[in-house]
Amino acid sequence: MLANESSKVPGLSRRELLKSGAAGVLLLGFRVPIAHAASDSFAPNAFIRIGDDDVVTLVMPQVEMGQGIYTSVGMILADELDADFEKVVLQHAPPDKAYINPIFGVQATGGSTSVRAFWEPLRKAGASARAMLVEAAAQQWSVELSTCRTSNSVVIHDASGRKVGYGAIAGLAATMTPPKEPKLKSIKDFTLIGKPVKRKDTPDKTDGKTQYGIDAMPAGVKFAAIAQCPIFGGKVGRVDDTKAKAIKGVQQVVAIDDFVAVVADTTWTALKGLDALDVIWDEGPNANVDSAEIWQALRTASQGPAVVAKETGDVKAAFADGAHYDAVYELPFLAHAAMEPLNCTVHYTKDACEVWTGSQVIGRVQADVAKVVGLPIEKVTAHNFYIGGGFGRRLEQEMAVRAARLAMQVDGPVKVTWRREEDMQHDVYRPLYHNAVSASVKNGKIVGWTHRVTGSAIIARWLPPAFKNGIDIDAVDGAVDEPYDFQNIKIEYVRAEPLAVPTGFWRGVGPNNNFFTLETFVDEIAHREKVDPVAFRLKHLDNNPRLKAVVQLAAEKSGWGSSLPARMGRGISAQNAFGSFISTVCEAEVDESGEIRVHRCVAAVDTGIVVNPDTVIAQFQGGLIFGLTAALYGEITIAKGRVQQSNFNDYRMLRINEAPKIEVHLIPSMEHPGGIGETGTTASAPALANALFAATGVRLRRLPIDRDVLAGRKPA
Amino acid sequence: MITLQINGQPHDVDVSPDTPLLWALRDALGMTGTKYGCGIAQCGACTVHLDGQAVRSCQLPIGSVGSRAITTIEGVGSTDAGAKIQKAWLDLEVIQCGYCQSGQIMSAAALLAQKASPNDDDIDAAMAGNICRCGTYVRIRAAIKKAAAA
Incomplete structure (x- = not known):
């Protein structure tokens, strides 16, 4: 990962990087004057720049979309570098292979991988740079390396009382050879990691200064709105733009394959123009697809051939006797509905192309735009931004490709903003899933377990090299490494792409489906075996001490077993996914009509070494709300080849008046850091469904939760 | 014009x-x-x-x-309630992606300017129109109370 051989970022001169920074695009005004970051006498690797003005600039390989990663990544680098964190400047990474996520092999932010993937590379980057600064100072002072130490961006020689700031020694440090194996700090010597550090990005988010992609305003920018064919797979047929063009401020109407765009003096005028267009769509082959047909196809596929993703023990023998339980669980399509609607600004000229957008895959944005506009990749500059919620949606780059195609027909830069309805109806949806699961119980323990997952293979499209032997590692994530000691296990996968509807990653990814299935089914079996659900789980956790500990702590902190009023229930979930061990207890109430009130969630979290504890708590709190929202309300349905939901009026979000109290208890750990962004989302649905069973005696096997089923108006 | x-x-x-x-x-x-x-x-x-x-x-x-x-959010910091809300937002690290937070802060500042000590029902009534997809609601509630006590 370390560009130790060269002080340059491969494929991109630092001078260029800083030049664009000086224009205020790449460098962020973290309340540090941008001009101060415009020197870089020491750039030991892709992540660190130290100017002779003492400013330490850290380049962020992972994008900030709310998860606090800029601060966490900055802390890891700055801790090993011994940089003064208060004065550190952060910078969005440009597209470059130096910033490839080691877990994916792609420059991508997702899957709760940021800290897990970059923990070691960044520590080494920081330690290596620090070693070179120390070596430079020692050489200048003609003293032994070992007699120098560092603190807050200063090299210190205690015996002589000499000190030199990183900036003053930066030029000399740049001539030192990077150490082959930089010495990392002992955990006890961390000055930042593990402490609750204030986030670097939040001050500018309180007064409107932060720029998201949607706020990009290159000089002379025009504003565009687009309408894609509402039917998946359809195209533009005929467009009558007479009325649109009569609107003052409408400058251009462009139709390209499957979308129409209006370019205007403001986004509002563009939207008005869009509404005034008379478009006849060529509806294509999916014009009659609906949800019932999609579900039927999925259920049929689930009966067909499957690939075995995991098999241990003797499953057949385990099911030969004992109590036998079966169930089917189904989860719906979901939209991402990030608060910042999709957008992308592009300036195309015949020699070069410039792109402004917030992306989880900025390298793919650059590459795909280059392809579609027919320019070499080095002629395409892609500026990344803060992201107003990603949740997986910005792991795609098709919004940039569309914007680029439009920009080829527009004189000057054009900003394409998707209206909310467009964002919701042209998402890549969390796939629907079908799960058939069976268990065999002997002597009060599950001894046989089969789980057949049927659903879309997102990995096959998004990361083809990782799709092997017909197994989608995401679709079975959480199923193949179950936390419990079930002994005889068979996990199967059936790839079934839904008719017409594109699918993509959604916060919590595969484990959402698999832990909902596992944790509600285990809960059901516990109840049917007349064993307390916590005690039942603990019986199967002797080989998983970290999970056992969080289950015990969550039970204790939640008052598990204490009595609750009528129609209130408590449910638990446990999970080990994304490298973290988590148990969550949810308390919920159901009234006679089936309406739900979630009162409280209590979680115990072991995520290994914690970089920024408050960020971990915040991520878990938010993840729970994200998951509860989906469990309570989330479902995208299809009729006549179109998405039926369009905006927040018919795709409901949890609001503050519905939010439960949340307690998160962190377990101190010296294990490798785990991921946290996805985990709350995965935890919440099974804990809630189990609480609702405890409150009503109704077992829920589909999401979102059907109030008619809960109230007994409809069978489960 | x-x-x-x-x-x-x-x-x-x-x-x-x-x-x-x-x-x-x-x-x-x-x-x-x-x-x-x-x-x-x-x-x-x-x-x-x-x-x-x-x-x-x-x-x-x-x-x-x-x-x-x-x-607007660019100017609300010069009002007494706005400044208190912004400070509480940072003290409690309310913000995640931040995209909705301009609106959250504006709604909260208007509430605080009108009600010096809002209770939970007041907060629900004033803030239920603001969606936060990152799910920062627990901290928004706490920060409004902190700002009111400041």
Whole structure:
């Protein structure tokens, strides 16, 4: 990962990087004057720049979309570098292979991988740079390396009382050879990691200064709105733009394959123009697809051939006797509905192309735009931004490709903003899933377990090299490494792409489906075996001490077993996914009509070494709300080849008046850091469904939760 | 040409009078702190103050504003309630992605200016129109109470 051989970022001169920074695009005004970051006498690797003005600039390989990663990544680098964190400047990474996520092999932010993937590379980057600064100072002072130490961006020689700031020694440090194996700090010597550090990005988010992609305003920018064919797979047929063009401020109407765009003096005028267009769509082959047909196809596929993703023990023998339980669980399509609607600004000229957008895959944005506009990749500059919620949606780059195609027909830069309805109806949806699961119980323990997952293979499209032997590692994530000691296990996968509807990653990814299935089914079996659900789980956790500990702590902190009023229930979930061990207890109430009130969630979290504890708590709190929202309300349905939901009026979000109290208890750990962004989302649905069973005696096997089923108006 | 009084300053905008204030701020004046979220007054991301009242700027044509005082996220820090809310937001690290937070802060500042010690019901009533997809609600509630106590 370390560009130790060269002080340059491969494929991109630092001078260029800083030049664009000086224009205020790449460098962020973290309340540090941008001009101060415009020197870089020491750039030991892709992540660190130290100017002779003492400013330490850290380049962020992972994008900030709310998860606090800029601060966490900055802390890891700055801790090993011994940089003064208060004065550190952060910078969005440009597209470059130096910033490839080691877990994916792609420059991508997702899957709760940021800290897990970059923990070691960044520590080494920081330690290596620090070693070179120390070596430079020692050489200048003609003293032994070992007699120098560092603190807050200063090299210190205690015996002589000499000190030199990183900036003053930066030029000399740049001539030192990077150490082959930089010495990392002992955990006890961390000055930042593990402490609750204030986030670097939040001050500018309180007064409107932060720029998201949607706020990009290159000089002379025009504003565009687009309408894609509402039917998946359809195209533009005929467009009558007479009325649109009569609107003052409408400058251009462009139709390209499957979308129409209006370019205007403001986004509002563009939207008005869009509404005034008379478009006849060529509806294509999916014009009659609906949800019932999609579900039927999925259920049929689930009966067909499957690939075995995991098999241990003797499953057949385990099911030969004992109590036998079966169930089917189904989860719906979901939209991402990030608060910042999709957008992308592009300036195309015949020699070069410039792109402004917030992306989880900025390298793919650059590459795909280059392809579609027919320019070499080095002629395409892609500026990344803060992201107003990603949740997986910005792991795609098709919004940039569309914007680029439009920009080829527009004189000057054009900003394409998707209206909310467009964002919701042209998402890549969390796939629907079908799960058939069976268990065999002997002597009060599950001894046989089969789980057949049927659903879309997102990995096959998004990361083809990782799709092997017909197994989608995401679709079975959480199923193949179950936390419990079930002994005889068979996990199967059936790839079934839904008719017409594109699918993509959604916060919590595969484990959402698999832990909902596992944790509600285990809960059901516990109840049917007349064993307390916590005690039942603990019986199967002797080989998983970290999970056992969080289950015990969550039970204790939640008052598990204490009595609750009528129609209130408590449910638990446990999970080990994304490298973290988590148990969550949810308390919920159901009234006679089936309406739900979630009162409280209590979680115990072991995520290994914690970089920024408050960020971990915040991520878990938010993840729970994200998951509860989906469990309570989330479902995208299809009729006549179109998405039926369009905006927040018919795709409901949890609001503050519905939010439960949340307690998160962190377990101190010296294990490798785990991921946290996805985990709350995965935890919440099974804990809630189990609480609702405890409150009503109704077992829920589909999401979102059907109030008619809960109230007994409809069978489960 | 329409003149709007924004954060104590007159601003001339040359767009059609039916343009919602949201788009006049963002596209004509380059004041991008006010956010577009839904366009139908369902999410609150575009919240600004009109004579101190929290309003959804996506539903407010500039032709209907007249001389009324507009306060946006860029200017709310100069009000007593706004400054307290911003500080509490940072003290409790409310913010995650931050995209909805301009609107959250504007709604919370209007609440605090009108009710010095809002209770949970007041907070629900004033803030339920603001969606936060990152799920920062627990901290928003705590931060409003902290600001009220400051």
